[in-house]
Amino acid sequence: MKKLARRDALLAGLFGAGMVGLRSIASGLPAALVANPRKALADVPADGCNDLSKAQYVIFSTSAQGDPINTNAPGTYLDSKIVHPTDPSMAPTTLSLANGTFEAAAPWATLGATLQRTTFFHMMTNTPIHPKEHDVLGLMGQATNVDMSSEMFPSLLAKQLAPCLGTLQPQPVSVGGSPGETITFGGAALPIIPPTALAATLASQQGALGQLHTLRDSTLDSMMPIYKNGASPAQKQYIDALVTSQQQMLGIQQNLLTAITGLKDNTIASQLTAAIALIQMKVSPVIAIHLPFGADNHTDANLANETAQTVSGLASLVSLFQQLATAGLQDQVSFLSLNVFGRTMGPATTIGRNHNGNHQLSLAVGKPFKGMVVGGVGPVGGDYGCTDLDSSTGASKAGADVKAIDTMTSFAKSVMTALGGDPATIDKQITGGSVVTGMLA
């Protein structure tokens, strides 16, 4: 190996191998993080992680279409006037859960043993409007950072979990969905990375260019002070973000990319494969996907589309949990869902369902959750909405301490608590609602 150029040798002498000091200056990051971002992040829990033992990766599904995931789940068969698909594949089936037996459409039974760690949370998002997807993800304005700046629920989760899990980045990663389902983090919109692009994006160069990778990083580090000298604050901010992203990139475990190499489409199956791979690579604590469950089915004769996508949606979930088990991640990953709204359920819905701001069903599946039904369904405004519920048991009960209007924030608080969040911090981050202790495993 020939000697380095004089300038590089000088810089190396000044700052040592890897130019850690220089990179630290350029980025403003602690030198420890620059030197070894993964180890440094792993060190963070002492300062930022409340309860490492409860932290989980999260696969977070959201739909701005307001899928009818709420209409055939356990808890919706207690009122005989609620309309369900008549297709035999959706026949009512009894599920045994921690707080009793409930009927549900047959596909839910396919979850098998996973049902014992599946919480069915009946809630209302308080909007029947598609464009309010972002509001709902922000818990209708009730989700904030501790400095009171607005935040989305999945991003609050990511901020809570990143220090515990030592992920490469704290921001969630979206691998599915439409622009209307864009996740924001600190007010900044995050891009949606389709599964087909993931492997080619994250793969490191091979051959000669791969051999020179470290040298390129060093050169780029050397260039940053040139950009920063005299730069405006906005330019400096961008450079800092870029340097951070470069350091995060170094932590990508290339050997784990094989799972997503060759993904040919952006279907839900590919999204799940991508999500698991990103979790294995410790890229982010929260991976966002779009799991279809019947879509915006205003016109849906015999609820055929709802039937088909409920069957396929559950099959996807079953597949997800099987893949997690195969990867040994079944106790480290939770699945959550939160859609913009649910659908109507009354007698006029056989040819399709309308938006329902009074009822939506969220799932919380994983080791931290009990297999149970939280809350319930009752007549509201000519159709059906969620009921009040008891925070200690999760039982549906008119006049109980958690009012219907507070069910969404209660879901969020319960999830953050289950995943090891500090109660006092959670209370600051989510105004309203209560932790439903009964659903915590």
Place this chain on the structure above:
Amino acid sequence: MSRRTLWISGAFAASLAACFLGGTPGGGDDPDGGATADGGTVIPFQADAPTVYVPKVKYILTSLPATDAEVAQVTSDPSSFASLVQQWMQLPEYQTKMLEFFKLAFQQTQIGSGDFVFQIPNGPGGIGQMTQVPLLLQNVQESFARTAYEIAVTENKPFTNVFTTTSFMMTPPLLEMYGFMDDWQPDNSTNYVDYFYNANPTLDIVLEGSTSIPLSQTLDPKNANYMHWYFPGLAGALKSGCGGDPLTLTAKHYPGTSQYLHQLLYGQIPGFTVGSTSCGHASVAGASQFTTADFSDWRMVNIRQPKSGEATTRFFDVPSLHSASEMVLNTPRVGFLTPAFFANYPTNASNQARVTTNQAFIVATSTQVDGSDPTVTTSQPALDTAHASQQPCFGCHQTLDPSRAIFLSTYSYNYGEQPDPTLQAMVGRFQYRNHVQEVSTIYDFANALATHPLVPQAWAEKLCYWLNSQACATDDPAFQQIVADFAQSLSWTKLVTELVTSPITTNASVTKTAQEEGELVAVSRKYHLCTALDSRLGLTDVCGLDLTKTVYSGIPIIAPGLPSDGYGRGAPVPVLPNQPSLFFRAGLENICADVAPTVVDPTTPISGAKNYSSASQTTVNAAIADFVDNLMGVVPSDPRSALLQAQLLAHYQAAVATSGIKPTDALRSTFVVACLTPSLGSIGM
């Protein structure tokens, strides 16, 4: 609230009436929009020099690098910047960039073939499954942007003419599609009316694989070979039991005669059944009536409705489509209310075109029905009393329902002709944000949008987002003056010129926008980055964004993951990922590495592309100089230029000194470094 989060608050605008889009009222919406102050701090202002803002503006407008002479000119005479900008606006690269802006601003993208299943019901996947459908879909999404550019830029007509135009930039295949959709009318449910079949109920279609039939005979109703289509390769494409050559497709066979014609025009044997055997749906190379070049053959075509007794345009008459400057269609087509726009926003019996109307308001005025409309309505024709019976709902429905009535009287829920006499007779009124106008046709509605007083500010603001990745402060006197000038001139070119040379964009001096928003250096999003690579390196569509171009790299696989501009339903402002992430950084490195062999010591040089050589130190020095000047766009007079060149040279020297590394590899690695710098990867560095 900082405007940095305005797009969110727009989407969040919680004062949208709870029952706005159908369904059960949720009630209790937060009147503040659900978003509290984001608590973010505004970045302190520091004025930018011409070495920063001249390259920034040229990057956005053309993706080309600024030259030293251009920076020197503005440095010595800042007032000359406007004339420089106008020169750049004559470049073909400006058209490329502006088309992308118009596509997004008029919400013509973000759709796939499946999004046409409502407008083209009971067909195979809506628009079809032919191999050329992706090209057709690209035409659909580009058409209106090209129309807007033609009217507002090339012809320099008042910008609002774009809203009311009945002339559109179209290709022969797009003419076919519009004509086919006119003959295949979707009703208010899931059914269709096949006009061609109704006029020719006994006419079979015959495919001839071995006998070459002149198209003139095929299209001549008086000829014995009328509707006998020459379809080379027919016999080999048919499954066993599906008939032979010639193949007769019986009239009114599912899915229908017009569908048959639509599919075979693109070289696909239409789907049909023989007994229980499913046949057809096979694409045959060489059988399409359209070449790839046809999808790039753009011209303005006026669309009008037929006069009494006049026939509509025959969508299958391909030779005529190639020369047509006019189409006669039953379905009215006006402004940005295109099939692409409708594909974005399907409606139904519950929604009743409210989403269509609201999105039209968003496109035209960058506002939406959210309960804040100050219009005092004296009456509410076409009010949906079931929806608007509650006071919180009435606030939105009093303006939305009358305005949406014209959609219902004009179009079916699936955007065909409205077949229901009751709905045809519906009379409403455009009344939105203090602009009240009687409308009796969809053309009147388009005119009402065009004359809405909010249009000038809305489009100046859309341009702000595109230029600066954030809002302009509406109370900024500099912005207000630009809006006032645009309202008077309606000149798109003048608006662009004023806004890009304003300190709002250049940050040459502090503005109220800068005080309120701070300055933002944003990541170079997909289209900016890809066009920069093209224009600076002499490449053609390196990211594979144009399906009519040949793909020659692996970048199209990565490009979909790059941060990109987008829009969301009900969001008055665009979705703009601005921050670099590890995905952006990793993806960009792989893009740069993919480009490197194409331009550095290429095995097969591409005509017109850069050809950097590592043959000698002289050529290496020249390459590195070009990396900085051209690829990175840092002009030689910029104090950073020499320092950056020195770093790249040091990299080359260190690389070439590495065991096993050849000069070619070293220069390619140096290219990748240059490509990864924030000069190229961001806008405003």
